Amino acid sequence: MKKPSDRADGYEVVDLLGLGSQSVRKNYYPALQARIEELEQERNRYKWLFEKALHGIFQANLRGGFLACNPAMAKICGYASPEDLKTRVIRLREQLFCSSSEFDVLRQELLNNGSLSAREIRLRRADATPVNVAITLLRRPDLGPEVVEAFVADITERVQARQKLVQMNADLEQRVQDRTKALQDANAGLHFQIEEREKVERELVVAAKVASDANRSKDKYLAAASHDLLQPLNAARLTISALQESALPAEEARMVHQVHRALEGAEDLLADLLDISKLDQQAMVPDLLLTDVAALAKGLGEEFEAVATNAGLRFHVRTIPALIKTDQRMLTRILRNLLSNAFRYTRSGRVLLALRARRDSLRIEVWDTGVGIEESKLRDIFTEFHQLLPQGSGGRQGAGLGLAIVERMVSVLGYRIELASRPGRGSRFSVVLPVDMNAARKAALPAVQGVPGFAQGFAGIQILVIDNEPAILASMKLLLERWGCLVITSTDEHRALDYLRETNTMPAAVLADYHLDGGKTGWQAIEAVRKLLGTRLPAALVTADCSDELRRQMRAQHLPILNKPVKPNRLRALLTSLLSTS
Structure with missing residues (x-):
């Protein structure tokens, strides 16, 4: 008589090996008989591990219920036995998972990826109370389109410990707040409590360090924000400066002057904030x-x-x-x-x-x-x-x-x-x-003799301006044209080179923004223009980047820098210097 263990889910071990009942008797194949016994022992070991495992293990259909489960899974879910769990839970979505929407998310992820690991969820126990578990799921398409195998660990103690830690942190924060208030009260009455002074001072040192760290973070944010504000402010300032160069009615001139004063104040404030930020960070x-x-x-x-x-x-x-x-x-x-x-x-x-x-x-x-x-x-x-x-x-x-x-x-x-x-x-x-x-x-150097006339005007002088901000290009062009310049504008190096090739133009100087689109720099654009024209054309960078690193790099290239927002008198002085030394 065959033992029950000789069958695995309705099939005999010999069937699993591809031998039907009509196969030659096993007695004639000792090696095959030994292999069958090894497989039987292996099966019994896995069966023992399945039944004795501390973690829950189950096989189920996502559209239905359990196909198989071990005692640990039944215990986690509060059922008397695996058979009780399989019999009573026939729909995983509604009866096992506390959240149907969470089940839907897990199901979709399994269908997309085939597996998910150590996901923390809540399952519904037999008494309808939730239990926190970490579940690992593996899709088994060989057994069915939505058949999965899972390993489940009860993490109730871990969750409780985490909740306790959160509560402890909240209590600690409250204690810190209470202590801070107590210190403030002690500081107010310091002259009555001399014996408490040293203690208060030590704690104030700690608070001062925290405040200092926060202040440094503020300074970094301020520097970044101020830098970004300089770009649109520069365009506005150039436009207003160009308007001031124009003949306007008295009332309009007065309003333009008021806007000019407001922009000037904003520029000064931003420049001051950037410098103070660098000095406070000891970055200068x-x-x-x-x-x-x-x-x-x-x-x-x-x-x-x-x-x-x-x-x-x-x-x-x-x-x-x-x-x-x-x-x-x-x-x-x-x-x-x-x-x-x-x-x-x-x-x-x-x-x-x-x-x-x-x-x-x-x-x-x-x-x-x-x-x-x-x-x-x-x-x-x-x-x-x-x-x-x-x-x-x-x-x-x-x-x-x-x-x-x-x-x-x-x-x-x-x-x-x-x-x-x-x-x-x-x-x-x-x-x-x-x-x-x-x-x-x-050691004083002899004075450089400039070319007279540029300080008074730039009539007919061709200037190439390269900047990736259209508003700044338009404003710079407007201002320079008010000074009599012939202005060529371009948003990048390639357009500038194409224009110079097509028109056979030789500008007197180049003004380029440092940060251009596509990771290009104004320095690269200037070098490309000089190479095309075959001459070391006078040039300068006009940029909102005030970093010392950029200044050192450009000094090595003998390239002057004018920081944004551009003030007309500084721009005029820069152009005079460039043209006088050409």
């Missing part, structure tokens, strides 16, 4: 190079000449030969901020930028005949967001960051700043650079 490292300070001062003089004319003030620049190692960009920013303040708070009289030599130092002084500063406020004006003077005291009010930037940049460079002021008479700001002035005079 001096790039020391031999700099002709006299030429730098004269360049600023040309830049602010139009400001002085508009304000009805006299403006003078007095220089001496001086060639010193400094960070040209930072020193220029310091002096530009000091000059901007001088013009902002001077209603009549004059402004003076002067270089004065001392035996062991160079003094760069900015004098004005403005409203002056009271002695009690001299120490406050270098703090962030501190207005130099109250509203109504004259001039366009700043955001209170200019002098804070000056003081920090002076500190980074290792210089010293001095201030003397008399209310109603004016002020003098002095930046003191510790240098050997005898050596600085001897």
Whole structure:
């Protein structure tokens, strides 16, 4: 008589091996008999593992119920036996899964991918309560289109531990909040509780570090946001500058002037915020190079000449030969901020930028005949967001960051700043650079003789402008044409080259944005234009990228940079420099 174990799901072991009942008797095949016994032992081992497994195992049809399951699966679901589970759960979707929609998602993923691993879900127990499990499912298309095999682990303890951890974290946060409030109360009554001071101070150090980390994150976000704002602001500023060059009726001219002042204030604020952000992150490292300070001062003089004319003030620049190692960009920013303040708070009289030599130092002084500063406020004006003077005291009010930037940049460079002021008479700001002035005079470079006439106008000069922002291209073209330039515009390198080939045009200079479309750069576009024309055409980058890395790279290529938003007087000075050295 055959043993029940000799059959597997209605088939004898010999049937599984392809031997029917009419096959030659097994007694004549000892090796085959041994193999059959091995398979029987293997089957019994798998059957034992299936029945004794700690995790639930089942085979089921997704459109119906269970085909097979082990005791562990029945226990997880709260049923008396596997047969009880198979008999009572005939629809997995409605009777086993707590969420039908979750079942539908799992089913679709199985049909798409064939398997899913360790997915956390909730199953419905026999008493209708949920149980948290991690289920791994494998589709068996060989057994049926929606037949699956699954391994199920009860993760109730894990979920409870996780919930407990969440609660502990919530309790901890509440305790931290309660403790913070207690510390604030203790700080308010500090003079009555001297013995608590050291404890409070230690905890405040921790809070200060957290605040500092948050502040650095804010600075990074601010720098990125300010950079993105510079692009549309640059287009608007160029358009307004072009309008100012036009003959407009008095009322329209007044409105254009108001818009100009508003944009100017926004530009100054963004530039100040970017610099303060870099300084707070200690990301501004001096790039020391031999700099002709006299030429730098004269360049600023040309830049602010139009400001002085508009304000009805006299403006003078007095220089001496001086060639010193400094960070040209930072020193220029310091002096530009000091000059901007001088013009902002001077209603009549004059402004003076002067270089004065001392035996062991160079003094760069900015004098004005403005409203002056009271002695009690001299120490406050270098703090962030501190207005130099109250509203109504004259001039366009700043955001209170200019002098804070000056003081920090002076500190980074290792210089010293001095201030003397008399209310109603004016002020003098002095930046003191510790240098050997005898050596600085001897090393001074001869003045570069420029080509006369460009400072007054650019009539008939052809300028090629490359920028991937159509609004900026249109605004730049409008402004340059107001100056008499013949402007060629292009959104990328290839269009510019095609135009130059077709028209056989030779522009006098190229102005290119650094970041172009398709990962291209303005530097690459300039090099391509120079190669096509066979000449080292005067060129400059106009970009909102203020990074020190870009500045170092372009200096190695002898390519000047003008940062956005572009101010007309700086653009005019740049063009004059490019055309004068060509």
